[in-house]
Amino acid sequence: MEKTRNPVSVAEAVARVIAKAVRTGTESVPLAESYGRILAEPLTATHDVPHFTRSPYDGYAIRSADSAEAFGGNRVTFTVVDHIGAGQVSRVTVGAYEAVRLMTGAALPAGADAVVMFEQTAEAGPLGFTIRKAFASGENLSLQGEDMQAGEQIIPAGSFIQPGTIALLATFGYAQVKVARRPVVGILSIGTELLDVATPLEPGKIRNSNGPMIAAQLARMGIPFKMYETAADQLEESLLTVQQALLETDCLITTGGVSVGDYDYLPEIYSRIGAEVLFNKVAMRPGSVTTVAVSGNKFLFGLSGNPSACFTGFELFVRPALLQMTGADKVYLPYTKAVLAEDFSKANPFTRFIRAVYDGFSVRPAGFNKSNAVSSIARGNSLIVLPGGTRGYSAGTAVDVLLLGVEEGTDEWLL
Amino acid sequence: MEKTRNPVSVAEAVARVIAKAVRTGTESVPLAESYGRILAEPLTATHDVPHFTRSPYDGYAIRSADSAEAFGGNRVTFTVVDHIGAGQVSRVTVGAYEAVRLMTGAALPAGADAVVMFEQTAEAGPLGFTIRKAFASGENLSLQGEDMQAGEQIIPAGSFIQPGTIALLATFGYAQVKVARRPVVGILSIGTELLDVATPLEPGKIRNSNGPMIAAQLARMGIPFKMYETAADQLEESLLTVQQALLETDCLITTGGVSVGDYDYLPEIYSRIGAEVLFNKVAMRPGSVTTVAVSGNKFLFGLSGNPSACFTGFELFVRPALLQMTGADKVYLPYTKAVLAEDFSKANPFTRFIRAVYDGFSVRPAGFNKSNAVSSIARGNSLIVLPGGTRGYSAGTAVDVLLLGVEEGTDEWLL
Numbered sequence: 001m002e003k004t005r006n007p008v009s010v011a012e013a014v015a016r017v018i019a020k021a022v023r024t025g026t027e028s029v030p031l032a033e034s035y036g037r038i039l040a041e042p043l044t045a046t047h048d049v050p051h052f053t054r055s056p057y058d059g060y061a062i063r064s065a066d067s068a069e070a071f072g073g074n075r076v077t078f079t080v081v082d083h084i085g086a087g088q089v090s091r092v093t094v095g096a097y098e099a100v101r102l103m104t105g106a107a108l109p110a111g112a113d114a115v116v117m118f119e120q121t122a123e124a125g126p127l128g129f130t131i132r133k134a135f136a137s138g139e140n141l142s143l144q145g146e147d148m149q150a151g152e153q154i155i156p157a158g159s160f161i162q163p164g165t166i167a168l169l170a171t172f173g174y175a176q177v178k179v180a181r182r183p184v185v186g187i188l189s190i191g192t193e194l195l196d197v198a199t200p201l202e203p204g205k206i207r208n209s210n211g212p213m214i215a216a217q218l219a220r221m222g223i224p225f226k227m228y229e230t231a232a233d234q235l236e237e238s239l240l241t242v243q244q245a246l247l248e249t250d251c252l253i254t255t256g257g258v259s260v261g262d263y264d265y266l267p268e269i270y271s272r273i274g275a276e277v278l279f280n281k282v283a284m285r286p287g288s289v290t291t292v293a294v295s296g297n298k299f300l301f302g303l304s305g306n307p308s309a310c311f312t313g314f315e316l317f318v319r320p321a322l323l324q325m326t327g328a329d330k331v332y333l334p335y336t337k338a339v340l341a342e343d344f345s346k347a348n349p350f351t352r353f354i355r356a357v358y359d360g361f362s363v364r365p366a367g368f369n370k371s372n373a374v375s376s377i378a379r380g381n382s383l384i385v386l387p388g389g390t391r392g393y394s395a396g397t398a399v400d401v402l403l404l405g406v407e408e409g410t411d412e413w414l415l
Numbered sequence: 416m417e418k419t420r421n422p423v424s425v426a427e428a429v430a431r432v433i434a435k436a437v438r439t440g441t442e443s444v445p446l447a448e449s450y451g452r453i454l455a456e457p458l459t460a461t462h463d464v465p466h467f468t469r470s471p472y473d474g475y476a477i478r479s480a481d482s483a484e485a486f487g488g489n490r491v492t493f494t495v496v497d498h499i500g501a502g503q504v505s506r507v508t509v510g511a512y513e514a515v516r517l518m519t520g521a522a523l524p525a526g527a528d529a530v531v532m533f534e535q536t537a538e539a540g541p542l543g544f545t546i547r548k549a550f551a552s553g554e555n556l557s558l559q560g561e562d563m564q565a566g567e568q569i570i571p572a573g574s575f576i577q578p579g580t581i582a583l584l585a586t587f588g589y590a591q592v593k594v595a596r597r598p599v600v601g602i603l604s605i606g607t608e609l610l611d612v613a614t615p616l617e618p619g620k621i622r623n624s625n626g627p628m629i630a631a632q633l634a635r636m637g638i639p640f641k642m643y644e645t646a647a648d649q650l651e652e653s654l655l656t657v658q659q660a661l662l663e664t665d666c667l668i669t670t671g672g673v674s675v676g677d678y679d680y681l682p683e684i685y686s687r688i689g690a691e692v693l694f695n696k697v698a699m700r701p702g703s704v705t706t707v708a709v710s711g712n713k714f715l716f717g718l719s720g721n722p723s724a725c726f727t728g729f730e731l732f733v734r735p736a737l738l739q740m741t742g743a744d745k746v747y748l749p750y751t752k753a754v755l756a757e758d759f760s761k762a763n764p765f766t767r768f769i770r771a772v773y774d775g776f777s778v779r780p781a782g783f784n785k786s787n788a789v790s791s792i793a794r795g796n797s798l799i800v801l802p803g804g805t806r807g808y809s810a811g812t813a814v815d816v817l818l819l820g821v822e823e824g825t826d827e828w829l830l
Binding site: 031032035036043047049050051052054058083085086087088089101103104105106107147148154155159162163164165166167168169170171172173174175191192193194197198199200201203204205206207208209210211212213214215216217219220232233259260261262263305307311334335336337355359360361375376377378379380381403404405406407408410 | 446447450451458462464465466467469473498500501502503504516518519520521522562563569570574577578579580581582583584585586587588589590606607608609612613614615616618619620621622623624625626627628629630631632634635647648674675676677678720722726749750751752770774775776790791792793794795796818819820821822823825
């Protein structure tokens with residue numbers, strides 16, 4: 001009755017998934033809707049930045065040659081001939097011993113080649129000031145193109161669009177942004193025991209928590225989804241829903257039904273639809289039954305029905321796959337090392353992922369860690385990764401930590 | 416013309432803002448829309464978890480007393496009298512040497528008090544199996560309430576609702592969730608030099624990048640906003656817009672107009688509307704002109720017009736203030752220590768925040784770091800914090816790092 005499955009390593013499983021990801025294509029969205037998307041083409045400077053030479057300070061624009069004789073007691077006097085703020089352009093050409101009073105960000109007037117800061121001057125009548133040092137040509141200026149030059153490629157395609165990226169896109173006039181189309185993901189929770197959230201409990205049944213949780217994991221990535229009605233452990237009925245979902249979505253996440261129990265029909269469903277099973281056992285806890293299959297160019301993620309295993313399977317396999325589909329350049333969970341704050345004595349031959357609270361320095365298991373326990377899920381912001389072996393781990397050991405809920409990932413897989 | 420302002424430390428500035436935050440109140444939202452919100456009341460277990468004693472394995476439910484004589488060569492035979500999966504409840508009461516075949520998650524049938532895993536049995540005819548060891552009462556069971564008990568407070572009010580929290584809320588039947596109302600934030604970019612993103616460049620002018628950037632910083636927090644039309648440096652016009660925004664929003668973020676230049680009218684506007692200025696100079700670079708005022712119980716955040724300073728001012732002051740308004744328990748940016756990957760030789764008397772790329776181990780300035788440079792904003796995922804002083808910092812030094820783009824913060828301010 002037990003079917004033998006050969007476990008693959010987590011790294012091998014991730015690599016198999018990444019290798020099968022097919023790009024979703026691109027679309028154009030308004031700048032205001034582009035946060036969190038993936039750039040589909042490089043962000044190129046459409047003009048120099050600054051695109052005109054300007055003053056980085058409040059002060060006076062002068063001809064530097066006129067300041068050549070100024071030093072110590074030998075003050076040189078200038079007459080103010082115009083007064084501009086940022087966004088204004090002076091109509092005067094600065095002549096000998098003339099100055100234009102100007103504010104930070106204002107364009108350097110014609111004739112001038114340096115700026116004197118207010119604190120470098122002394123007042124001399126209502127329209128004049130004196131200086132006591134010489135200024136070099138170009139002193140106190142932001143030169144045209146000193147930050148970026150027209151045509152320069154600033155951010156590569158595949159970058160995550162964060163608020164700073166939006167600032168750049170706005171600067172260069174990208175009112176529309178070419179981004180990767182987001183995959184639409186189907187969610188199907190399978191299990192005769194499952195009730196919807198609004199349903200009163202019944203003997204032997206539990207409410208479906210995996211479906212709403214996965215929807216939130218997708219929402220956190222900004223990825224749209226279609227939730228299918230919870231299916232009982234019925235082969236024909238589930239098969240029809242899977243087939244329907246493959247028509248309507250870019251990939252399908254199922255929870256439950258993927259193990260070797262008498263009513264676990266997903267292996268049979270994969271077989272019936274001719275899907276290629278990339279793996280059906282991973283050397284990890286929780287979630288060793290996690291299965292990923294491909295039908296046509298669409299992923300079928302068969303996550304465990306246990307909430308912790310389901311959660312972990314999503315973050316380890318579904319998340320990088322979806323990002324890879326968008327052409328993102330950083331598809332993996334970011335990671336760090338931290339000091340284990342308490343003993344973890346349970347040894348396991350498989351790599352163990354433990355929901356944990358990371359505080360920037362140390363990391364502590366979030367609580368009761370049986371794979372069907374949901375209570376600790378809501379506390380963790382990370383996963384401790386403990387390599388499989390014959391011993392537990394003691395407090396003070398430096399361990400690998402995968403960080404959850406971080407908007408941008410990394411381009412290298414930890415394991 | 417120069418007005419003297421007294422700088423406050425960043426820590427003091429943050430403390431003054433936090434002290435003035437007024438709670439927004441609460442509302443009820445559907446579970447499916449609750450990701451990223453702040454719990455307004457504790458999440459309490461509405462029933463035991465598990466709410467019935469169940470099998471954690473695929474196997475057979477038996478009466479443990481019947482296994483007492485089993486050992487080694489003395490195998491005991493059981494007859495299978497029913498077969499259930501998760502979600503099903505057996506109608507039989509298990510009698511002497513009887514067993515119910517059951518799958519992971521299925522309720523323990525009446526009469527049984529232990530589960531024998533498949534791998535602990537040998538088949539004996541079509542309806543029987545044998546075992547070779549004794550089982551204790553309660554062996555291989557998930558006992559009712561072993562994970563959580565009815566009435567137990569699982570997650571406190573003020574918690575960020577992450578996907579794991581959603582799983583818990585679903586488990587306990589919270590189809591509606593009581594959360595903090597999100598503040599509605601007004602955004603007003605001030606500056607005669609500002610053009611909208613879709614407008615062609617003009618001499619002396621630049622496109623407004625701060626407004627869209629702040630909108631994205633709010634979007635990243637899931638906070639709604641109202642964007643006001645960019646204002647020129649005109650006192651009366653800006654005053655009217657500020658007054659309008661205070662009627663329509665919970666707080667207002669302005670960019671620009673806040674320094675001591677000839678056309679910086681925000682100080683005058685604060686005075687005209689009788690706002691209390693909490694500070695108008697902070698001992699930090701960039702963004703020393705950052706100003707926060709309060710009118711009635713509404714914040715007026717006066718951020719610098721320089722993109723880097725604006726970005727940093729938002730993350731340091733606006734973000735914790737908005738979270739505090741929702742009653743969140745972790746309002747500050749998370750932080751860690753990392754090794755500085757390259758020299759930063761520029762000394763500064765003020766604390767410096769440098770946009771940086773953190774890879775989990777070391778941290779590196781994201782690039783050209785003048786406060787008006789936008790090019791590096793789009794590369795950073797963190798801010799290096801360098802305390803003010805007379806010396807620069809050399810590669811290899813451990814420095815403080817504030818992490819950006821992390822969904823959940825920390826409850827303690829770094830500085």
